[in-house]
Amino acid sequence: MTRILQSDKLDNCVARWREAGLTVIGPVKNESSSSYAAVEKAAEFDFSLIMPDRSIKELFFPQTEPMLHYTIKKQRIDTSDFTPPPEKRIIFGARPCDASGLAIDDPLFGWDYKDNFWFQRRDTTVIVTIACTKADDFCMCTSLKLAPDSTKGSDVLLRPLQNNKGWQVEELTDRGRDAFNEIADLLQDGSGPAAPTAVVAEKFNLDACVAWLQNPENFESTFWREISMRCIGCASCTFLCPTCHCFDFQDEGDTYSGIRRKNWDSCSFALFTMHTSGHNPRATQSARWRQRIMHKFNYFPGKFNVNSCSGCGRCSRQCPVDMGITETLQAISTLPS
Amino acid sequence: MTIQETYKARVKKLLASGTVKMVIGYKPGTTADRRRPHFIRTPEEADQLVLDSACITNLSGYLLSEGLLSDEKAVAIFLKPDGIRSINILAAEAQLNSEQILILGFDSNDNQVTALEGEKVEEFTTLIESIKEQAPEALKNPLLEQIEGMTPKERFAFWQGEFSRCIKCYACRQACPMCYCRRCIVDCNQPQWVNTSSHTLGNFEWNIVRAFHLSGRCVGCGNCDRACPVNIPLRLINAKMAQEVLGAFDHFSGMSHTQEPVLASFKKDDSETFIL
């Protein structure tokens, strides 16, 4: 029997989870911008957003984070590690594309080395996803073979009820079950009809795109220059993307002591590949845009068997010059492979 | 004929006659209210041209795309008055030769697009002078006044709150036609002059460095403000700095292609004993 969580009980749930020591996080909008942020009361959530402007990744992979403190002495270097706070969290109201993004990045952060900064947070965070009943012109999960009710990366999937008064609860993992057992008495038995999920038209043929990208002859195609001519090389697309994961190390301090930090970086920046000699193997913006597409749809799946894109569409939604993954893959779909 | 159609015909003629090698304009974007930069190299490509009040991006930064102007061939570009002023600045700062630029001027008010007379940047001088006249009024902003009424502590808290969202994507820099440095100070990493981390200090450093570097140079086109993915009100900083240089030095950016940059000029008889 499905259980139902009624909206008017959500505030009690938030209180209960907080009493149990969980930080409760969800979609929040302030006047000018939206993100997943910690709340104290259910009223702070904004479930009307298509999705927050900023993706969920910053909760697992912050834009800047200390890694170690170092002191350089005469004969040796002393270091002490920073570790993420062992805080338990529940993210209530993640979007399926955001939750999928985390699952897409798991193999990357755990491949040759287990990145504790990522996994400690992954292991102590419960992800409660709400299926989408609305989409906008930029959503493209279906083109990535995902859906507005994908369960990938989620611990619990909630389906909004047709009467808009709550959600059907679908527990997917033990972590999700534990979190919902905490509030079991606040749930109701039964299964009111769920609202239809959003209709997201398929925007491009992914298989055709991947085939084109895999053909080595297309690497030097003039297509790349044409499609990226208006790219201004900011990192808006990278930094808003739930799956882009590149980072840079920076030592901040003086000559003898300081903090080593891990900061977001982007393949859109010329500096990303600049050699000490001054030579830049990706000297043009088109080479950088090609890298972004190739990495997501050719190299990453080649290694991890999954595309590095969950179809949230933020890259196109927020691009200052109206570019993005969608336009590029749409254009590639129409090219002869 | 609508202004869009008149301009379309003109663009086709300019390209067909070989007067210019490229026209930089606008075409439809993903949604009905979006326009994309459009690089037109053949008369046929001009068919997609759009000119309406949704054409708001200042396109002048594209003129500095690597190699575009190096063959000395003329390029035409759609510009509003703020964009025209940025041509003056780029010329004054020796980034381009304004002789090479053919301006297709337009302005939009209340959803109405109007054509501006002239082709060469000097022909817009009277227009720019009248904009300078109106600047003290035009730069006024209720939120800015509210911020000025704050105590230094409150003001600091206000900006700390706004900058806390900065993710150092540098979209503001990349979108700005005045931010043309091949190597921005934040990218100089031997040594690293400015923290790249987007913590409180790093975000303040970045936004203050940019505000200073744009003082007396910003034309208020709004590219940075619109590009910022987390909606930091950069327009307030720009307006404030424009008011300051106007009040202190009677300097309004982009008046002519020979205008002296306000923060990079030096006079032997300067009344101040200290220069920045």
Ligand code: SF4
């Ligand atoms: S595609 Fe758009 S958001 Fe991405 S780097 Fe280029 S201009 Fe910036």
Ligand code: SF4
């Ligand atoms: S600082 Fe912003 S408003 Fe000023 S010229 Fe640059 S992009 Fe335009």
Ligand code: SF4
């Ligand atoms: S565009 Fe906005 S978020 Fe990006 S660096 Fe500039 S101020 Fe920061």
